[in-house]
Amino acid sequence: MADGSDFSDFSDLRLEDARADAQALTAKILDAREAYYGRDTVVVDDATYDEWMHRLEEIERLHPELQSQDSPTLTVGAASGTLFAPIEHAERMLSLDNVFSDAEFLAWTTKVERDAGRPVHYLCELKIDGLALSLRYERGRLTSAATRGDGRVGEDVTENVRQIAGIPQRLAGEGHPALVEVRGEVFFNVADFESLNAYQESMGDRLFANPRNAASGSLRQKTEGKNARQLDAVHQRLSRLRMTVHGIGAWPDPPVTTQSEVYALLSSWGLPTSAYFRVADSGQGADEFIRRYGEHRHDVEHEIDGVVVKVDELALHDELGATSRAPRWAIAYKYPPEQVNTKLLDIVVSVGRTGRATPFAVMAPARVAGSIVRQATLHNQDVVKAKGVLIGDTVVLRKAGDVIPEVLGPVVELRDGSERAFVMPTECPECGSPLAPAKEGDIDLRCPNARSCPAQVRGRVEHVGSRGALDIEGLGEVSAAALTQPVRPEAPPLASEAGLFDLGPEDLFPIDVVVRDAETGLPRLLEDGTPDTRSPFRRQRKKGDPAFDADAPFDGDAQHMLSVAATALLANIEAAKTKDLWRFLVAMNIRHVGPVAARALAEWFGSVDAIRAASRDELAAVEGVGGIIADALVDWFDVDWHREIVDRWTAAGAQLATPGHAGPGASVTEGGVLDGLTVVPTGSLEGYSREGAQEAIIKAGGKAASSVSKKTDFVAAGPGAGSKLTKAEELGIRILDAAQFHLLVTEGPAALDAVTPAAE
Missing domain, CATH: 3.40.50.10190 (BRCT domain)
Structure with missing residues (x-):
């Protein structure tokens, strides 16, 4: 398949090749959606994602037989995650189609006016870079709030939304409809985002990379089981969020005829509407609005990534209709990513959880799209060569989709002869093992020392504590680095994840660690360029505390030296021993075994021992597993240090079996009160x-x-x-x-x- 860097004609593509391209693009798009909507993680920039979608749409246009009913081109978002209860929208939340140039936009307005057969007015508004939200009001009272999810079912975030300033619990005025859904965007103003990061820094917590991810992560927080400090942190984030409403979903009989009148009515009800919109009487007028804010996008108090243009006349909405994923009466004009020049100081290689060795550009600090950028991925040695960059170059840097930094290429005319070529290392920078492709033909090089490479161990430990695995509060990027790659002590508390459930207070003190960037794995730098070094588990000395020497040898009373967060981490690790079996299966980092396959395995076999004892055919026969996952399971249990993880977790008291399960094939509890129902x-x-x-x-x-x-x-x-x-x-x-x-x-x-x- 092409690398996605061009929009070449697919008309002469053989059906077999088109099918392979469509399948590969579908997998990438679905992975990106699941990461963004399910895990609050951005794994690909907006521009690349939009390019994948356009390529898939073009293939399906030329080969309609390849378009399945659940194609990404026909669906919206992704299934809601497992953190909150699901909630079904009374009316579907659609996405928007995108255009990227004046020519594409004017082509859209021409088609709209031709299909409408009458004069059209356009409501133009700034496209806020935030999180889509639906508010449900029944007779004027807020009854629920939900994320977009897959457009039909989102996540119920009602209780968190009640803490957001500006969202009324009861609508102002009288005569409210029995039911109305109000759609809008949740976001941080730039000033509030900076204030939040200042708070995070004062509390010793990680800083947020950008307002959009911070908004998504803040809205999707659980409060159950949190202590007073954690609850205050939740409140600090939620109280800074804002919302702007921009439309309606379910509304049986709105007493208005235009979108602009909808805004006036919503505003009269006390709902927060945008101050940045206007109604244009032509496509040319709408284009002028787009170009004006393209030049002044940073003059607005919140991040924007384009302009949304809607047909103002509501009657035309029904006439123009919608596709399965987007209305035909609205479009999003996406601005190009912002670009700056900066100096490429070095190219260093980082190793991730799976052992992949990735080159990263280290640059002189540059402000791009509202934030300071120092590092950007270069993917692999072939990409470095293709971009033609040399260490010491002045390079063009952009934030693709205003989110992920990307080095576009060098400014060749500024070279002075001191630049030098990057040479991919032959050994792992973390453990010294020889780097090699995982299989013949692979471009990526990997560290084969999965058992004890510090970078891979750190990544796996962080994965164990993640939401999709054991969901251990406090076991995040900083604590995982502290436990596996501390500055001191010389020997880390965890040589591998096998020892996680054996940790005690004496293992957490004293520990100093350089905080590593979640994406790159490289040391995070402070504003002055020095490494961000912390002592995450040490209790901070306060007025009236007895003095103690932080550098003194451990005297057997580490419990009194530990921070509240460290004590809570140990308690949370202990509590995780009784988590559901499927979570342990995900936590074991078995290739291809995600939550769906883990649930199927846990329900059918009932214990890790039974899974371990099963044959390849017995594993593959389980619904939702199949041959590829069965092979991965057999391969995983064939490795001695993998079996050590199971054995040590079991010895430490981890419950690697479902209580009451009758064994393989007994997918339900024998004799349960719902037996057979x-x-x-x-x-x-x-x-x-x-x-x-x-x-x-x-x-x-x-x-x-x-x-x-x-x-x-x-x-x-x-x-x-x-x-x-x-x-x-x-x-x-x-x-x-x-x-x-x-x-x-x-x-x-x-x-x-x-x-x-x-x-x-």
């Missing part, structure tokens, strides 16, 4: 997260299904339940509320006999 949970069930409701059903011996059919015995429905509830009503399936669901999973169907069904 199928239950579908939908909406927000009080007392249960989405994952928690599914686990409760499984532990009670039932099958937790994701769709409603004639074989469904019960549907547990909470606020936000949508099509599943409707289908259950049509099929006459008994519907339960949250309290009845709790009775069902704890006492069984008999306990419901004296309870009136929720739907009656």
